[in-house]
Amino acid sequence: MQTGTLGDVRMPTAPIAPLAAIDIGSHSALLLIAQYRHGHLDPVVDLARTTHLGEGVVASGQLSEAAMARTLMVLRDYGQILSQYGVDHPVCYGTAALRQAQNTATLQQRVQQELGWSIRVLSGEEEAHYTFRGATAQIPAGGAVVIDIGGGSTEVVMGQQGHIEASWSLPVGAVSLRERFEICDRIPGPIAQAMDVYLAQVFQSIPATTLPLLVTGGTPTTLAALMLNLATYDSRRIDGHCFELEDFEMLYDELNHLSLHQRADLPAMELGRAMVILPALRLLITLMRQLRSLHLTVTVRGPRYGILL
Structure with missing residues (x-):
């Protein structure tokens, strides 16, 4: 002892x-x-x-x-x-x-x-605060934009040296987006276009940035597992995985060609994630375009980490 x-x-x-x-x-x-x-x-x-x-x-x-x-x-x-x-x-x-x-x-x-x-x-502001704290706790000092894509909301937080400078808690997430556009399986082209217009309006108040992007949530971690060809979830390999915008566009096209059941059968697909992965991808792609950022890094450390620090 x-x-x-x-x-x-x-x-x-x-x-x-x-x-x-x-x-x-x-x-x-x-x-x-x-x-x-x-x-x-x-x-x-x-x-x-x-x-x-x-x-x-x-x-x-x-x-x-x-x-x-x-x-x-x-x-x-x-x-x-x-x-x-x-x-x-x-x-x-x-x-x-x-x-x-x-x-x-x-x-x-x-x-x-x-x-x-x-x-x-949690209020939207509190969720954004804990998301930023959790995601940035173990990165070197400097600025970052932290994105948390949830089922019913999306948090975007900009900060420098551990201090939040601006944040947005937006009432759109993977689940609410799927319900709004009544998506059951694949997303047809006209629906995808309408979704992009809607999301661009939701995100219009968020300015472009040159800061590095960190993203957390079930969607990016699942996408990282798919890109890494993981049979099971491995947080140590997923944490810190880097994506280019074109990677997400490629994944969207590939997954949208699969049926819901085919997506659900993918080894790295979390149970229930196949239903929301496509609208969540459209959300992430549109947000990256709004921020004028071509790449981002996945972190497994979201608000549940931040609230314990």
Whole structure:
């Protein structure tokens, strides 16, 4: 056992308990268990499970009973994992779906009653702040633009030397975009054009930049896994993977030629990701064009990392 000193007395030092965060998003719920060492978070467990919590929220303004049941089932599983690591009270937060839904309190109450966890609903500004903090914590000092493509919103944060200079929390994400344009399988050319026009309007307030781009979220990590021909998710290989804009355009064309079932069968395709990968790609391509940037770097460290720092 490690020991510490108190005067001349050697005192045992208890192991530092791990930290944990659960991100309840519109498309998936994420679990991070990490040790804080030397000013950095060292992930021990980093999981994502598809919930489709935001399904139908754009049209109805409500979290459906089925979506809440799926989310609770995932959270129960996470609770069992957390207990194995001695974590009783994770930092639990929600993003776009819980900001937009009128019955968010229903899910909060059920989670509190069953698991004893309080779900904090982040504002768009808070989500952008934690996204930037998590994504930039381990990069050299300098400026960056951090992009987080979620299911119901997209955060874009510009900053220098660890300080945010401007941020945008935009009410469009992979799930909401798919629902708005009623995409079930492939995206026909006219729909893609209409989507691009809509996205250009959403992003029009964001200025072009010469700063390097960092992108986080399930879409870019899945795309990196596809480009690397990974059979399973490997965060160490995905983190830091670089893309050119033309890579995304090529991937969009290739994936749009496949049926939904064919996309779902790709080895690196996360369960449920095949349904939203195409609208998310169109979003990412349009945003890169708006920023006038030809390349970016993928980071696995999003707001769940930032909220623990």
